[in-house]
Amino acid sequence: MLLKLDRISLTVTLAICLCLLSSLALADPGGVLHVAGPWGPKTLDVQRTGYVFKRLGVVENLIEVNENLKLESGLAESWTVSPDNTTWTFTLRQDVRFHDGMPLTAGAVKASLERLQQVGSVLKDVPLKSIEAPDDATLVLTTTEPFAPLAAYLSMGETAPLAASSFDASGEVVQPVGTGPFVFESWKAKEEVVTARNDAYWGPKAKVSRVVYRSVPDAVTRLAMLRAGDLDIAQILPPEAIDSLATSGKFDILRMPIGRCRMMGLNMAKEPFSDIRVRKVVNLAVNREDLVNYVLEGVGESATTLYPPMVYWTNGNLAGFPFDPAKAKELLAEAGWVDSDGDGVLDKDGKPLKIKLVTYTERAALPPTAEVVQAQLREVGFDVELAVTVWEAADAMRKQGDFDMFLVGRGLLFVPDPDYNLMTDYFSDHCCPVNSPLPAADNWHRSLRFSLAV
Numbered sequence: 001m002l003l004k005l006d007r008i009s010l011t012v013t014l015a016i017c018l019c020l021l022s023s024l025a026l027a028d029p030g031g032v033l034h035v036a037g038p039w040g041p042k043t044l045d046v047q048r049t050g051y052v053f054k055r056l057g058v059v060e061n062l063i064e065v066n067e068n069l070k071l072e073s074g075l076a077e078s079w080t081v082s083p084d085n086t087t088w089t090f091t092l093r094q095d096v097r098f099h100d101g102m103p104l105t106a107g108a109v110k111a112s113l114e115r116l117q118q119v120g121s122v123l124k125d126v127p128l129k130s131i132e133a134p135d136d137a138t139l140v141l142t143t144t145e146p147f148a149p150l151a152a153y154l155s156m157g158e159t160a161p162l163a164a165s166s167f168d169a170s171g172e173v174v175q176p177v178g179t180g181p182f183v184f185e186s187w188k189a190k191e192e193v194v195t196a197r198n199d200a201y202w203g204p205k206a207k208v209s210r211v212v213y214r215s216v217p218d219a220v221t222r223l224a225m226l227r228a229g230d231l232d233i234a235q236i237l238p239p240e241a242i243d244s245l246a247t248s249g250k251f252d253i254l255r256m257p258i259g260r261c262r263m264m265g266l267n268m269a270k271e272p273f274s275d276i277r278v279r280k281v282v283n284l285a286v287n288r289e290d291l292v293n294y295v296l297e298g299v300g301e302s303a304t305t306l307y308p309p310m311v312y313w314t315n316g317n318l319a320g321f322p323f324d325p326a327k328a329k330e331l332l333a334e335a336g337w338v339d340s341d342g343d344g345v346l347d348k349d350g351k352p353l354k355i356k357l358v359t360y361t362e363r364a365a366l367p368p369t370a371e372v373v374q375a376q377l378r379e380v381g382f383d384v385e386l387a388v389t390v391w392e393a394a395d396a397m398r399k400q401g402d403f404d405m406f407l408v409g410r411g412l413l414f415v416p417d418p419d420y421n422l423m424t425d426y427f428s429d430h431c432c433p434v435n436s437p438l439p440a441a442d443n444w445h446r447s448l449r450f451s452l453a454v
Contacts, residue, residue, distance in 0.1 A: 033208045036222050037235040038362040039391075040190045040215025045173040047112070047120045050157025051414065056195050056213055057206070059160035059178030062090055062109065062139075063151050065416045069259075069312060071151050075104060075161065075179065076139070085146035086129075090139040096202045098163035099183045106133035112161040115171070122158040125423045126150060152417035181206045191215050217390065219364035226251070238364040239297035257310040259413030261303060262369060265406040272353060273404060277335040282405075283321040284328040285380045286373055295368045306412070306421065313418055328380045339381060346381035354383040355404035360394040363409040370407050
């Protein structure tokens with residue numbers, strides 16, 4: 001079952017995506033586009049990590065998503081669902097070829113999805129019974145029970161079909177050969193991906209000849225590279241950089257709502273967050289407006305629930321939790337936490353209310369957000385230790401259970417349906433039981449239950 005949303009402690013949504021474009025990029029439509037973001041792919045296997053290659057236009061999906069988050073035809077020009085809602089029939093486009101010249105067929109899509117079931121995690125909660133290709137243009141997916149979000153899952157980069165030439169003799173991906181407007185050219189793991197325009201693309205051709213995407217984890221470095229003219233697009237820059245870039249006259253600043261939030265996971269496998277009253281305290285003790293105004297420089301908004309208002313399935317009638325430190329202190333006292341020695345830090349049974357908050361540096365707003373949360377929780381009696389490091393080190397701490405609070409930037413629309421996030425973060429079978437040892441795992445839901453989004 002789903003964990004109730006009253007387990008969400010703090011919800012402050014960052015609803016603005018910052019991409020800074022140099023005017024030089026727009027002046028040379030046939031040239032090379034230089035882009036930098038916080039992360040690069042660790043593997044060429046799209047079925048294990050598909051979002052970078054999807055965003056770079058190397059691969060495409062049966063189903064695509066428009067600017068209104070509605071599903072539309074992609075490599076499948078149409079699809080139907082049987083009256084009992086268990087059989088999905090997709091009709092593929094007839095004019096699509098992989099980058100190696102081979103035609104896209106239902107058999108190729110079938111083979112990709114069957115491999116994904118073996119090596120990936122995207123379809124783990126999809127009750128697929130069978131995948132069939134009765135002819136080259138028809139793909140049939142059958143589920144054991146009705147599963148309405150199936151089309152949304154098929155829009156994820158990991159589900160994109162790959163040509164047989166993508167794999168070596170052992171079945172490992174040696175190069176991603178997709179159908180998109182850009183062809184994979186070269187890469188350096190975690191550092192750089194280079195793509196070239198696909199002049200044989202079935203749809204509108206790209207306006208640049210090549211794209212060089214670089215992984216630059218540090219936001220300040222990305223900003224410096226943009227200022228120096230080394231980049232045409234810099235993703236996810238510090239909010240405080242906006243004014244100076246705007247007044248320089250050299251850049252166009254594009255702002256758009258995105259389906260992303262800052263989210264805090266609370267470790268419910270041990271005290272103090274095994275007690276729901278203490279989890280509610282975090283809800284009440286953190287001032288969301290301060291985070292938006294002073295950390296995000298006003299580039300964002302307070303959230304009342306997990307999903308931001310731009311998502312059409314959001315419940316706009318939810319009021320959310322108020323900022324109420326007095327009530328937070330009452331709940332802590334009710335839970336048995338008192339300041340027995342007058343040092344400002346509460347204690348219980350001789351143990352101080354000390355917690356470890358872990359976050360990472362790749363997203364510029366996370367470390368200062370953690371510092372503000374640390375100060376605000378101190379006001380109600382917590383002693384918060386910060387552990388701010390790079391993503392891989394932070395993730396290792398998370399997997400080992402070496403945290404009490406874990407602050408992340410959470411993407412909410414990798415699947416354009418609420419099912420994916422709710423199943424991953426809140427479904428009971430995906431969460432460790434309260435008061436049990438944390439299991440080792442590769443996914444968020446195996447080591448914590450989410451309860452705070454910033």
